[in-house]
Amino acid sequence: DGGITQSPKYLFRKEGQNVTLSCEQNLNHDAMYWYRQDPGQGLRLIYYSQIVNDFQKGDIAEGYSVSREKKESFPLTVTSAQKNPTAFYLCASSPKPTGTGLGNEQFFGPGTRLTVL
Amino acid sequence: GEDVEQSLFLSVREGDSSVINCTYTDSSSTYLYWYKQEPGAGLQLLTYIFSNMDMKQDQRLTVLLNKKDKHLSLRIADTQTGDSAIYFCAETVYYGNNRLAFGKGNQVVVIP
Numbered sequence: 459d460g461g462i463t464q465s466p467k468y469l470f471r472k473e474g475q476n477v478t479l480s481c482e483q484n485l486n487h488d489a490m491y492w493y494r495q496d497p498g499q500g501l502r503l504i505y506y507s508q509i510v511n512d513f514q515k516g517d518i519a520e521g522y523s524v525s526r527e528k529k530e531s532f533p534l535t536v537t538s539a540q541k542n543p544t545a546f547y548l549c550a551s552s553p554k555p556t557g558t559g560l561g562n563e564q565f566f567g568p569g570t571r572l573t574v575l
Numbered sequence: 576g577e578d579v580e581q582s583l584f585l586s587v588r589e590g591d592s593s594v595i596n597c598t599y600t601d602s603s604s605t606y607l608y609w610y611k612q613e614p615g616a617g618l619q620l621l622t623y624i625f626s627n628m629d630m631k632q633d634q635r636l637t638v639l640l641n642k643k644d645k646h647l648s649l650r651i652a653d654t655q656t657g658d659s660a661i662y663f664c665a666e667t668v669y670y671g672n673n674r675l676a677f678g679k680g681n682q683v684v685v686i687p
Contacts, residue, residue: 462617498583500663500679501618548617562606562667564675566617 461485462567464549469572471536471543479534479570481549490532491550491564494518501548507532536572544574579666581678588686593654595681597647597664608675609638609649610663618663621649651683659685 462483471477481490489508493501503516507526521540526532532551536543550564578600587593599607605626610618624631624638624647631638637650647664661682665675 464617498679501677503674506674550618562675563608563620563623564618564665565620566610568617569615571615 462549462551462565464547464567464570466570467568469570471572471574473574474538476535476537477572479536479547479549479572481532481534481567483530483532483551483565483567485551485553485565486529487551487553487565488529489552489554490526491552492516492522492524492532492534493548493550495546495548495569504534504547543572546571579664579676579678581662581664581681583679584682584684586684586686587654589654589656591654593651593658593683593685595649595651595662595664595683597649597678597681599645599647599664599666599676601666601668601676602642602645606667607638607640607647608665609636610665610677612661612663612680614660621662654683654685656685656687659683 465480491506492504495501502518504522505513505516505524507513510526510529513524513526521537523535547570549567552564580598606623608623609621611621612618622633622636624640635652639648661680663677663680665677668674668676
């Protein structure tokens with residue numbers, strides 16, 4: 459089955475620890491994204507990548523880091539510099555990195571809920 | 576700049592129609608999307624509309640686009656309990672990259 463997987467579904471972290479969230483897709487999509495979702499605030503873009511070995515900061519990149527060494531993988535590290543990391547994290551991918559045609563639609567994984575203890 | 580606004584909450588009786596509204600700001604958006612999020616899950620793409628269309632119907636879903644007022648709506652006919660979810664509208668954002676700007680979501684609660 460083609461799709462986007464995120465692991466783990468639930469993650470607990472102690473303050474001061476870095477933690478890495480996994481995102482894998484087998485849709486052969488070029489672009490991948492990380493969002494953070496907090497209650498009542500919708501989705502906020504953390505980082506995105508249009509192509510392998512390249513990525514750009516989104517609106518709330520501080521305290522996060524990413525890598526894109528493979529087309530199918532886009533892991534997100536939540537570092538100890540992120541002051542309020544407890545949230546629901548969503549990964550997405552889309553077929554085309556740029557352009558005005560259909561292909562901008564994004565497909566989402568099931569999410570990872572991170573709780574800092 | 577992009578800014579997508581949605582009202583926050585709607586309750587509807589099972590079998591009735593529900594209408595969710597959204598306004599957006601980027602007049603260059605060519606595609607607008609509706610996503611559905613069930614509790615604890617990711618977003619599911621429901622439907623989309625191209626900006627040169629006024630209306631699109633897809634089974635129980637009808638999307639209306641008023642480009643002049645930058646207003647988008649989603650009508651769900653014969654609402655079912657499985658339609659209880661948060662609904663997000665999103666517009667395409669261009670500035671040399673491929674991004675979507677999402678509204679804050681509209682929670683729909685279907686009362687049996």
